[in-house]
Amino acid sequence: TYTLVEDPVRADLLFVGTEFGVFATLDSGNEWHQIKGGIPTIAVRDLVIQEREVDLAVGTFGRGFFILDDFTPLRHLNKEALEAEAKLFPLRRTWMFIESYELGYNRKAFMGDDFYSAPNPPIGATLTYHLRDGFKTLTDQRREAEKEIEEAGGTLSYPSWEELRAEDRAEDPAIVVTIQDADGQVIRRLTGPTDKGIHRVTWDLRFPPGDPVRLSPREINAFTDDPKGPMVLPGSYTATLAKWENNELTELSGPVTVETMSTGTVTLPAADRAAVLAFQQEADRLMRAVVGTSRAMGEVQTRIDHLRRAAIDTAGGDANWPQRLEELETRLNDLQISLWGDSTVARRSEPTSPSISNRVGRAYGYSLTTSSAPTATQRRQVEIAGAEFGPVLASFKALVGDLETLETEMDSAGAPWTPGRIPDWQPE
Numbered sequence: 001t002y003t004l005v006e007d008p009v010r011a012d013l014l015f016v017g018t019e020f021g022v023f024a025t026l027d028s029g030n031e032w033h034q035i036k037g038g039i040p041t042i043a044v045r046d047l048v049i050q051e052r053e054v055d056l057a058v059g060t061f062g063r064g065f066f067i068l069d070d071f072t073p074l075r076h077l078n079k080e081a082l083e084a085e086a087k088l089f090p091l092r093r094t095w096m097f098i099e100s101y102e103l104g105y106n107r108k109a110f111m112g113d114d115f116y117s118a119p120n121p122p123i124g125a126t127l128t129y130h131l132r133d134g135f136k137t138l139t140d141q142r143r144e145a146e147k148e149i150e151e152a153g154g155t156l157s158y159p160s161w162e163e164l165r166a167e168d169r170a171e172d173p174a175i176v177v178t179i180q181d182a183d184g185q186v187i188r189r190l191t192g193p194t195d196k197g198i199h200r201v202t203w204d205l206r207f208p209p210g211d212p213v214r215l216s217p218r219e220i221n222a223f224t225d226d227p228k229g230p231m232v233l234p235g236s237y238t239a240t241l242a243k244w245e246n247n248e249l250t251e252l253s254g255p256v257t258v259e260t261m262s263t264g265t266v267t268l269p270a271a272d273r274a275a276v277l278a279f280q281q282e283a284d285r286l287m288r289a290v291v292g293t294s295r296a297m298g299e300v301q302t303r304i305d306h307l308r309r310a311a312i313d314t315a316g317g318d319a320n321w322p323q324r325l326e327e328l329e330t331r332l333n334d335l336q337i338s339l340w341g342d343s344t345v346a347r348r349s350e351p352t353s354p355s356i357s358n359r360v361g362r363a364y365g366y367s368l369t370t371s372s373a374p375t376a377t378q379r380r381q382v383e384i385a386g387a388e389f390g391p392v393l394a395s396f397k398a399l400v401g402d403l404e405t406l407e408t409e410m411d412s413a414g415a416p417w418t419p420g421r422i423p424d425w426q427p428e
Contacts (some may be wrong), residue, residue: 002016003016003046005056007074013025017045017047020045022039024074026074037068039066039284041062042062042063045059045060054072064313072128073091080099081134082132086253088241089127089128089129089254093260097265107119107222109222110185113156123202123205124200124202124204125146125260129199129200129201129253130198131196132196135175136173170246173197174191175191177189177190177191177262179240179396180237190203202204203239207284209227210225210285212290228300229284229313230368232277233274237257237258237260238257240255240256241253243252290356294336294339297335297339303403303421306419307410311415312414313415313416314410314414315416317410318413321406321410334400337355339392340357359384363381408421411423
């Protein structure tokens with residue numbers, strides 16, 4: 001039994017459900033290609049095209065439903081696109097909305113493994129691109145060349161030290177999708193897979209988050225979500241596809257239009273969306289500085305901890321070093337109270353005054369989860385946080401200067417190396 005549907009826009013684009021999955025043809029059935037992307041090899045009993053959203057709904061025997069979101073790229077897939085080095089495909093219009101948590105927390109919250117929940121498609125504009133050959137590291141390129149020589153019966157030679165050193169130091173190539181507004185200003189840059197084939201990346205319709213850089217993905221659970229920046233205004237944007245290799249960005253394909261539209265279902269819509277964005281960007285700038293200062297304070301605490309041990313291990317060290325380190329740590333702890341609140345009091349379930357991070361974090365965080373205008377309280381919280389943060393940041397910078405002075409003094413006295421400083425050495 002076969003189920004066949006025809007794309008209402010491109011007549012030669014057909015989908016068929018078989019006993020072994022879903023197949024598509026771009027030439028009215030002369031050549032068929034299996035659609036995978038997570039669909040198992042299963043009997044497909046029904047296919048339906050959702051014309052408004054350009055989705056393909058797949059009903060299977062025994063494995064439930066699968067949705068191929070936005071198959072617009074298939075309407076533009078042809079021989080020329082496949083033969084090009086890279087191709088960024090057009091996409092459907094993108095609805096702008098803020099996801100609600102029906103169960104109170106992220107995803108299925110705490111409903112347990114017995115509660116069935118299927119993931120929703122990523123929120124935002126999903127961009128699809130095709131790479132003919134993909135982009136490989138220098139090591140992969142050398143190994144492929146060696147394989148061809150070996151298959152041809154040639155003689156392999158060991159790479160030189162210069163070649164191996166270049167491979168060790170080379171940065172892996174990357175695919176970069178750049179989002180720009182109507183004025184050509186860069187809004188966001190996204191990275192994607194570099195191997196050959198069709199790939200997708202999703203822009204969440206937001207500016208970059210102000211969170212500190214992470215070299216590994218953040219763990220997502222019921223209490224946390226992916227970092228978010230302010231949402232852009234509805235309108236028209238463009239996306240281009242480029243390759244980052246050898247410290248150069250080379251454009252490969254595009255631009256394509258990304259049309260964003262509000263769903264029009266906001267209960268309390270903001271009268272001026274541009275004013276909302278301006279508030280969020282102001283709060284984001286403050287939050288970025290607050291969080292960055294907090295991380296820097298943690299690094300300073302690490303330096304003090306190591307210096308305290310180094311003061312003990314240094315033969316003939318100054319007896320005043322421990323006292324000076326204690327004074328620096330006291331100053332640091334007082335600044336941390338202003339930034340994050342008094343943990344000594346809070347741990348004993350007693351009320352504490354709002355901290356800088358509490359004020360700006362709540363006001364900014366809540367504003368990112370609604371389409372309404374910020375309240376007067378939220379604006380006032382950001383204003384107070386900004387006024388309090390300025391002196392704290394200045395005091396922290398002064399503390400770091402005093403710490404560096406002590407580090408230099410200890411280094412001159414022969415103290416062991418500690419984090420955050422470069423040893424000073426001169427030949428005798």
